[in-house]
Amino acid sequence: MDVDAATGHTTRMRQIADLPCPKGLPLIGNLHQLAPAKLHLILERWAEEFGTPFRFQIAGMPVTVWTDTELCQTIMRERPHRYRRYATLESVLEEIGCNGLFSAEGAAWEPQRRLVMQALSIPHIKAFYPTLAAITERLRVRWARAAEQGSVVEMTEDLKRYTVDVTSALAFGEDPHTIEKNRGVIQEHLALIFPMLMTRINAPFPYWRYIRLPRDRRVDRALVEVHRYVRQMMERARAHMRDDPSETPRHLLEAMLMMRDQPDSGITDDQVAANVLTLLLAGEDTTANSIAWALLYLADDKPLQQRMAGEARAALGASPICPDYGALKSLDLFEAVCTEASRLKPVAAINSFEPLEDVCLQDVSLPAGSKHFFLNRPAMLDARNFAEPLKFDPDRWLRQRDAAHGAHEMRAYLQFGAGPRVCPGRHLASVEMRLVLSMLMANFTVDLAVDPDTIEEISAFTMVPSSMPVRLAVRP
Numbered sequence: 080m081d082v083d084a085a086t087g088h089t090t091r092m093r094q095i096a097d098l099p100c101p102k103g104l105p106l107i108g109n110l111h112q113l114a115p116a117k118l119h120l121i122l123e124r125w126a127e128e129f130g131t132p133f134r135f136q137i138a139g140m141p142v143t144v145w146t147d148t149e150l151c152q153t154i155m156r157e158r159p160h161r162y163r164r165y166a167t168l169e170s171v172l173e174e175i176g177c178n179g180l181f182s183a184e185g186a187a188w189e190p191q192r193r194l195v196m197q198a199l200s201i202p203h204i205k206a207f208y209p210t211l212a213a214i215t216e217r218l219r220v221r222w223a224r225a226a227e228q229g230s231v232v233e234m235t236e237d238l239k240r241y242t243v244d245v246t247s248a249l250a251f252g253e254d255p256h257t258i259e260k261n262r263g264v265i266q267e268h269l270a271l272i273f274p275m276l277m278t279r280i281n282a283p284f285p286y287w288r289y290i291r292l293p294r295d296r297r298v299d300r301a302l303v304e305v306h307r308y309v310r311q312m313m314e315r316a317r318a319h320m321r322d323d324p325s326e327t328p329r330h331l332l333e334a335m336l337m338m339r340d341q342p343d344s345g346i347t348d349d350q351v352a353a354n355v356l357t358l359l360l361a362g363e364d365t366t367a368n369s370i371a372w373a374l375l376y377l378a379d380d381k382p383l384q385q386r387m388a389g390e391a392r393a394a395l396g397a398s399p400i401c402p403d404y405g406a407l408k409s410l411d412l413f414e415a416v417c418t419e420a421s422r423l424k425p426v427a428a429i430n431s432f433e434p435l436e437d438v439c440l441q442d443v444s445l446p447a448g449s450k451h452f453f454l455n456r457p458a459m460l461d462a463r464n465f466a467e468p469l470k471f472d473p474d475r476w477l478r479q480r481d482a483a484h485g486a487h488e489m490r491a492y493l494q495f496g497a498g499p500r501v502c503p504g505r506h507l508a509s510v511e512m513r514l515v516l517s518m519l520m521a522n523f524t525v526d527l528a529v530d531p532d533t534i535e536e537i538s539a540f541t542m543v544p545s546s547m548p549v550r551l552a553v554r555p
């Protein structure tokens with residue numbers, strides 16, 4: 080029995096073992112049912128069957144699963160002092176030299192957060208706008224060529240070229256021009272990292288520390304390439320700082336290197352490299368796939384394409400690209416299309432957390448170090464939070480809020496997280512979505528090159544489409 084401090088009432092606390100659990104097998108529990116690439120779908124199905132919270136077992140280890148957004152908001156706001164992300168995430172990322180801002184905890188987290196927030200701040204993005212527009216124009220040229228040749232564009236790939244060029248130019252001061260290249264780009268190596276994380280974080284036993292399977296060897300080779308790439312970029316940044324010194328850092332990489340070089344900074348080159356890799360990964364897949372998911376709905380909706388083309392041309396005028404940062408303001412619809420797509424197809428489908436001390440959530444006791452998941456989609460498909468929840472309706476994000484339009488619960492939309500660790504890249508993502516989609520709609524029409532039913536949801540740390548092949552035609 081526990082006494083509620085506010086009411087004085089006694090409540091019976093449940094233990095994790097009391098929660099409903101899908102039927103598993105002796106010793107391994109539910110492990111055999113948890114295909115990593117389908118993890119979010121399996122957990123969502125179980126959430127429907129068992130309600131919230133429920134638990135599953137990875138061998139002897141229970142993991143609880145929750146879908147209540149208010150609770151998730153509370154936990155997210157009580158970081159980093161009371162809750163952390165999965166500890167396994169930190170150790171797995173540490174092993175591959177990527178323990179940067181996303182996985183850092185405790186005292187190590189705050190100084191890194193400050194640096195990254197500054198680098199991704201609105202004034203910095205605004206000052207960087209001409210470069211962003213130039214990268215978007217290069218993407219348009221690539222797509223114009225594909226339209227002319229009638230070739231199929233794999234949007235998940237092209238959009239990752241775009242986001243890697245943008246993140247690198249903004250945060251590291253150099254643009255790798257992957258948009259112009261067809262093979263041999265860094266994305267080919269980065270692509271192996273997320274699925275590996277997915278597998279290792281959920282593994283019952285860290286087998287890869289003892290034996291390397293072919294897939295681990297592939298990841299090892301990719302990591303050698305990725306780290307060589309990052310170190311070379313750091314060397315070039317140092318050379319530039321030497322040859323053309325500036326009192327204030329020109330980008331995040333310079334800021335990190337300046338900090339590292341201060342006497343007794345305690346920061347190592349490895350930590351700087353880990354954050355470069357963190358930003359490359361965090362900025363690549365998330366935004367690219369959020370835009371790619373939006374195309375699934377757009378391709379099928381010609382009137383919406385027509386409307387967006389009209390709005391884009393009004394904002395862009397004679398230019399094929401949004402001409403200045405101020406004009407982005409009139410492109411709310413373009414971000415709303417991505418936001419609505421991510422409500423139905425959440426790129427961030429699962430959040431993990433661990434309490435740092437013994438806590439009670441609702442009526443359940445959670446010991447320090449126990450493992451927990453939050454599923455983001457169930458609340459977003461709940462009619463109590465969003466009216467007509469299964470309908471793709473970007474306008475729901477644009478309407479004045481009033482009761483006549485039915486439910487629209489912003490707190491149930493957690494695609495960028497919440498609280499002190501909320502995504503620092505969300506402003507950049509918003510600008511990228513507006514820029515790319517307005518360019519696309521002003522200049523092209525889009526058709527899916529496959530039956531939409533063949534496009535699957537894949538859990539690869541982020542939740543990504545199996546592919547998004549489209550045909551583009553120049554809009555008359």
Ligand code: HEM
Pocket residue numbers: 155180181182192195199246357358361362363365366369426427493494495496497498499500501502503504505507508
């Ligand atoms: C649509 C695009 C994006 C989505 C859906 C997304 C989603 C998220 C989510 C859910 C988190 C965890 C937040 C939390 O725990 O409260 C996060 C954290 C993070 N994101 Fe993003 N993100 C996006 C774009 C970006 C971009 C463009 C960058 C940088 C270039 C970025 C960098 C980061 C970093 C560094 C963190 C860790 C922050 C911390 O732990 O303090 N993200 N993101």
